[in-house]
Amino acid sequence: MSTTAVVTGLGVVSPNGLGIKDFWAATKSGKSGIGRITRFDPSPYPARLAGEIPGFVAEDHLPNRLLPQTDRMTQLALVAADWALADAGVTPAELPEFDMGVVTASHSGGFEFGQGELKKLWSLGSQHVSAYQSFAWFYAVNSGQISIRNGMKGPSGVVVSDQAGGLDAIAQARRQIRKGTALIVSGGVEAPVCPWGWVAQLAGNRLSTSDEPARAYLPFDAEACGHVPGEGGAILVLEAAEAARRRGAKVYGEIAGYGATIDPRPGSGGEPGLRRALETALADAGVRPGEVDVVFADAAAIPELDRAEADAINAVFGPGGVPVTAPKTMTGRLYSGAAPLDLASAFLAMADGLIPPTVNTEPSPEYGLDLVTAQPRPAEIRTALVLARGQGGFNSALVVRAAD
Amino acid sequence: MATKEFTLDDLKRILREGAGADESVDLDGDILDTDFEELGYESLALLETGGRIEREFGITLDDDVLTDARTPRALIAAVNALLGAGAAA
Numbered sequence: 001m002s003t004t005a006v007v008t009g010l011g012v013v014s015p016n017g018l019g020i021k022d023f024w025a026a027t028k029s030g031k032s033g034i035g036r037i038t039r040f041d042p043s044p045y046p047a048r049l050a051g052e053i054p055g056f057v058a059e060d061h062l063p064n065r066l067l068p069q070t071d072r073m074t075q076l077a078l079v080a081a082d083w084a085l086a087d088a089g090v091t092p093a094e095l096p097e098f099d100m101g102v103v104t105a106s107h108s109g110g111f112e113f114g115q116g117e118l119k120k121l122w123s124l125g126s127q128h129v130s131a132y133q134s135f136a137w138f139y140a141v142n143s144g145q146i147s148i149r150n151g152m153k154g155p156s157g158v159v160v161s162d163q164a165g166g167l168d169a170i171a172q173a174r175r176q177i178r179k180g181t182a183l184i185v186s187g188g189v190e191a192p193v194c195p196w197g198w199v200a201q202l203a204g205n206r207l208s209t210s211d212e213p214a215r216a217y218l219p220f221d222a223e224a225c226g227h228v229p230g231e232g233g234a235i236l237v238l239e240a241a242e243a244a245r246r247r248g249a250k251v252y253g254e255i256a257g258y259g260a261t262i263d264p265r266p267g268s269g270g271e272p273g274l275r276r277a278l279e280t281a282l283a284d285a286g287v288r289p290g291e292v293d294v295v296f297a298d299a300a301a302i303p304e305l306d307r308a309e310a311d312a313i314n315a316v317f318g319p320g321g322v323p324v325t326a327p328k329t330m331t332g333r334l335y336s337g338a339a340p341l342d343l344a345s346a347f348l349a350m351a352d353g354l355i356p357p358t359v360n361t362e363p364s365p366e367y368g369l370d371l372v373t374a375q376p377r378p379a380e381i382r383t384a385l386v387l388a389r390g391q392g393g394f395n396s397a398l399v400v401r402a403a404d
Numbered sequence: 405m406a407t408k409e410f411t412l413d414d415l416k417r418i419l420r421e422g423a424g425a426d427e428s429v430d431l432d433g434d435i436l437d438t439d440f441e442e443l444g445y446e447s448l449a450l451l452e453t454g455g456r457i458e459r460e461f462g463i464t465l466d467d468d469v470l471t472d473a474r475t476p477r478a479l480i481a482a483v484n485a486l487l488g489a490g491a492a493a
Contacts, residue, residue: 064424065444068452127459130422131452 005174005184006403007252008244009088009237010344011080013189015051015230015331019083024348027356028376032330034213034228039112039193047207049216050193051230051332069132070145071110073191073231077142078149080235081185085150088237089249090183092150101154101181102147103173104235105165105188106139107335107390111197113137118196146185146235154181159336162390163298164260166233166339167398171258173238182243187343188336189233201229204391206302214360217333219299219326220306220371222364227301230328233337234344251403252347256383257285263393274298274395275312278387281397282316285383289317292399293381294355294372296342298389299326299333309387310367319368323377326358339388343400346384350402355379408461410483412436415476418456423449436477447471457483 010020015033017023026033033051042048058067058075066078081102085092092100114137120128135141140158147156155176159168166188173186192201201207208226210216217228244251259280264270282289295317298309313324327345328338345356354376363371382402389395416431425431426444435443440450447470454470457463463486473479 063427065426065449066424068422068424069448127455131448131455134448 003178004241005177005238005255006241006244007236007255007347008239008249009084009090010252010347011082011084011087011235012341012344013053013056013076013080013232014341015053015232018053018056020087020344020348023344024352027327027330027345028352028354030330030357030359030374032213032359033230034217034330034332037193040195045198045202046209047202048211049208049213049228051228051232051334052193053232066145068130069136071113071136071141071191073108073110073189074136074142074145076191076232077104077189077235078145080187080189080233081146081150084185084235084237090237092152095183097151097153099154099182100150100152100185101176102143102152102156102185103159103169103176104143104146104186105159105161105169105336106142107160107162107165108190108192108197108200109139110137110141111192111200112194115194115196142189150185152185161394162392163333163335163338164388164390164394164396165336167258167386167388167396168260169336170236170238170255170340170343170398171260174255174258177238177240182240184238185235186238187233187235187340189235190335190337191231192229192335193231206300206391208301217301217329218361219297219301219329219358220310220363220367220369221361224301224303224306228332230332230334232331232341233334234340236340236343253350253403254401255398256401257281257283257287257399258397259284260394260396263395272308272312272395273393274309274387274389275315277395277397278312278316278385281385281399285399285401287383287399289321292317292322292383292385293379294346294349294384295322295324296346296384296386297324297326298387299328300389305389306367310369314368320370322370323355323372323379324369325355325372327356329359329361339386339396339398342386343398346386346400349384350381353378353380355381408487410457410461410480410487412476412480415480418453418460419445422452422456437475439474461487463487
């Protein structure tokens with residue numbers, strides 16, 4: 001029988017809360033972190049809202065030596081990893097270094113750092129580009145810096161598949177635990193709120209151009225008009241269940257099942273791959289649809305994508321057959337950080353017996369979903385399903401189960 | 405032309421600007437003969453430091469200057485040798 005991978009630590013950096021306590025208090029009460037961009041002047045751009053993390057001062061949390069060599073996304077990721085390890089009660093220096101690995105997801109890379117260095121390149125010349133640009137922008141840099149800071153030399157890597165990557169990384173972490181590594185730090189953290197990151201996202205044609213924070217990101221609403229991006233995400237500590245039990249660790253729950261598919265070629269008329277990903281994850285977990293207590297939706301807020309997601313959920317659970325929520329309406333879409341943050345929400349929801357709400361959306365009846373809106377819904381949650389789709393046809397689904 | 409001199413204070417300032425400083429190290433202490441690695445600077449930090457010295461002082465450092473100069477004293481001497489050669493020429 002395969003080794004069971006359990007989650008023992010959570011570290012959250014979210015637009016609506018730093019740390020699990022603040023984040024969960026905000027999330028269950030429907031407090032949004034979306035507002036007009038402050039990190040640069042957004043007025044010349046067609047999209048001007050984002051979920052920014054206020055009050056994060058890297059100097060307060062990280063050694064000075066790390067500051068000149070890290071993008072904001074890496075600073076956030078390092079702090080989230082510190083918090084996750086502390087939450088898990090793990091002191092990495094006390095564990096064998098090859099028994100710990102790091103697998104994160106990335107979508108944007110260190111764009112703000114990279115933008116600054118490119119600006120120096122073109123305005124001052126190549127002599128002025130930081131030597132740290134060699135890795136500070138790179139997709140794998142969060143994994144690398146977490147690995148170095150914590151002395152983790154086991155299997156490590158990065159997964160890049162847009163929003164789906166947040167689940168793909170957790171699945172890869174589970175694979176490494178099954179192959180024998182005792183502990184993997186996983187998840188995803190992004191910070192693409194800078195002009196370069198912004199124009200890259202605008203090119204994808206999926207951003208909301210609304211200026212009203214409460215009307216801009218409305219998945220499954222008839223007024224859906226694209227998404228608001230955000231920064232942040234979550235880092236999780238995954239451990240082999242046996243290792244966690246031996247050290248008497250608190251366990252949030254188990255990574256029970258995973259499925260990933262690629263959409264058929266555009267224009268081919270084939271069914272999108274999300275339903276198969278979802279069914280594969282349930283089968284992998286050995287869970288019947290009726291046992292799923294809540295679905296955390298991908299929530300694209302693009303009408304045809306909302307339709308595809310609702311169709312997949314309804315095909316498996318029946319119309320209105322399962323509570324669905326999208327707390328990312330409070331943070332914006334965090335790309336590779338979104339699904340790890342949803343996983344954190346799922347575990348916190350299990351502990352609290354509350355499904356966090358989808359804010360602002362007035363669900364369109366045509367989607368036939370039981371969307372949890374406005375207020376958190378009391379519920380006994382044993383099994384949760386998280387969905388994540390990436391631009392380019394990536395579909396991933398992950399089932400998590402409460403600890404016994 | 406006045407000969408520019410590269411001092412320990414210049415080095416400390418450039419190290420702090422380009423690569424930061426390890427909290428457990430007192431850069432203002434007696435560091436002239438302390439190995440850069442003990443001061444918390446790995447090869448990339450020295451590469452960044454070398455680039456900044458080149459920019460500010462208008463010299464070109466060979467790659468092996470940065471790998472051979474293991475201590476602040478050695479690096480300061482190497483830079484000043486180049487500055488002196490430039491002034492002499």
